[in-house]
Amino acid sequence: MNRRNALRAGVTLFGVPWQKVLGAAPSSLPDDALFTRDPETYWTRIRDEQFFLPKWRSFLNNGSLGVLPRPVYQTVAAYLENAAALETPYPYPRWGYETLDEEREELSRYLGCKKDELALMHNATEAMSTVAAGLDLKAGDEVVMSSQEHPSGKAGWAQKQARFGITVREVTIPLPPKDPGQLADLMISAIGPRTRVLSFSGITSPTGLIMPIKTICDAARAKGVMTLVDGAHMHGQMALKLSDLHCDFFAGSPHKWMFASAGSGFLYIREENLDRLWPLNVTGGWDDKSLKAARFMKQGTNNRAIFEGMMAGLHFAQAVGPDRIYARIHQLARRTYERAARLPYIQLLTPNDDRMFASLVGIEFKKDASAVWQEAAKRKIFVSAGKRVRLSSHIHTRPADIDQLFDLIEEKMGKA
């Protein structure tokens, strides 16, 4: 019997009845008693049992795209298969016209906002492009951002500058910065009389700095300036309550840290801004303001399996536990920090302050490190190579993966 027939015959998929696979929560996580007794064995079992990662692979670049856990992969695969047989509970196995209320309701509870403030999208790039294109700004209006923005956080404003003559200004972030207060002061004091929007990352892409979002957003709001937070690195790394950040817009990419399938993103639009933002990609319903944020999801046919995978990623994150995840990835980042701090030819771009980084650690080589990267590729260490490197771990990262990289660096470049 092939797999399709097995499913139709009511057999199980990886031990789970196929009808229940959609959005499935992992059924076999190691238990909490093991975590309490022997956390390293708990995390080893998580890696071995919940991911497909082979033992020889060391993955230190979760910041670019996360790794799918097994239950998420299984959900996407099962959804596609069921959809091909038109066996999903919905009339069409798609999104792009539908409002996906159940999914948004659940995701909004996790993110700490209202369902009607949340539009599902493909990634943070799309979410930020929607904000940059969709706000009415005119020549002379100014957007201020930090010097640490990802190209996707800059491009929408650069395009608006080229088309409409707005001004874009960058605030230089010192590396490493002193403390959160310094970061807040720099961003707030950059607000000028023509500033209309502050656009900055909650966790910066190249360096992993955690920005003091609420302080900055409160000050901007007091001056009548809107705020767009690029949150691509936040949800999944740390527990969040979006409504407490006091930002106007927040762009997310759950496929980085929330275990979601690639191509799932979201845009949070603070309720009072719902009617002033123009949607970017439109079909019928784009102007129906009664839809609230769902108006921004009227995009045309899209792959619903991706979003079923996003929900499965959310369930996986919740089953492991956001606080437990944060504690683990920060512990791994500390290990990275301490290994890097020993080496005189490495400059840390991350400050020695636990409030200011989560999993991402930024380092800069003061001498040529190309021999390290050539050998890292041979030894199957997956890392974003270069003069400046951003190292990131998720819960499947083993402490030994970090040690393997730094042992290699010391082997090629010396200990002193």
Ligand SMILES: Cc1ncc(COP(=O)(O)O)c(C=O)c1O
């Ligand atoms: C801070 C930040 N924003 C946005 C992006 C773009 O994310 P996506 O490709 O998911 O849109 C990245 C990607 O690394 C990022 O680091």
